[in-house]
Amino acid sequence: MSRVRQGYLGLAALLVAGVVLIAIELSRGALDFGESTAADPCAPREPFPGDGFEATLQRIALDGLDGAACELGTTREELVLSFDSQLGGDVDWDQETLERALRSGLEEAIADAEERGSIGGLEATILRELVSRAPLDWLIEGGGDLADLFGGIFDRR
Numbered sequence: 120m121s122r123v124r125q126g127y128l129g130l131a132a133l134l135v136a137g138v139v140l141i142a143i144e145l146s147r148g149a150l151d152f153g154e155s156t157a158a159d160p161c162a163p164r165e166p167f168p169g170d171g172f173e174a175t176l177q178r179i180a181l182d183g184l185d186g187a188a189c190e191l192g193t194t195r196e197e198l199v200l201s202f203d204s205q206l207g208g209d210v211d212w213d214q215e216t217l218e219r220a221l222r223s224g225l226e227e228a229i230a231d232a233e234e235r236g237s238i239g240g241l242e243a244t245i246l247r248e249l250v251s252r253a254p255l256d257w258l259i260e261g262g263g264d265l266a267d268l269f270g271g272i273f274d275r276r
Contacts, residue, residue: 160188160195175237179228179246186224191216218255225250225258 120128158164164185167178181195188198191212201210201217212220226247233243250258 157194157196160185160193160198172238172242175232178237179225179232182228182231183221183225186227187217187220188224190220190223214255221255221258222250 164181167174167181169177184195184198188195191198193201193210201212229238229243229246229250232238233240238246
């Protein structure tokens with residue numbers, strides 16, 4: 120067999136191997152790999168793991184965002200992106216609607232946490248007052264530091 124013919128056979132074998140590899144990957148779902156699907160904010164989710172007041176605050180924040188997203192008919196991720204006009208693009212709600220939905224979602228999340236026994240009546244009252252009176256920007260940007268502010272005084276459970 121000539122060297123040219125061997126070259127063509129080698130090239131043909133590589134092509135067949137490439138086609139087989141691509142076919143196998145496609146049959147195993149390669150087209151859907153890396154595809155992200157956002158969870159329905161109106162459906163129950165597994166609670167955020169962890170113990171202590173900081174984990175409870177994170178659960179309340181995530182549940183509150185879910186409640187607000189559900190009310191606005193969007194996903195939690197799209198809602199968070201809408202906080203920044205450069206990232207969120209066009210949204211179907213104005214600042215007043217967003218504020219009402221966020222406050223409502225957080226108030227419901229606080230009530231759920233109190234009902235589960237994650238927080239006591241005093242903590243729930245303090246959090247409700249913060250949610251009802253704090254500026255929206257603080258709730259979005261600075262509320263995450265609440266656990267640091269309390270310095271673990273509620274971590275007695």
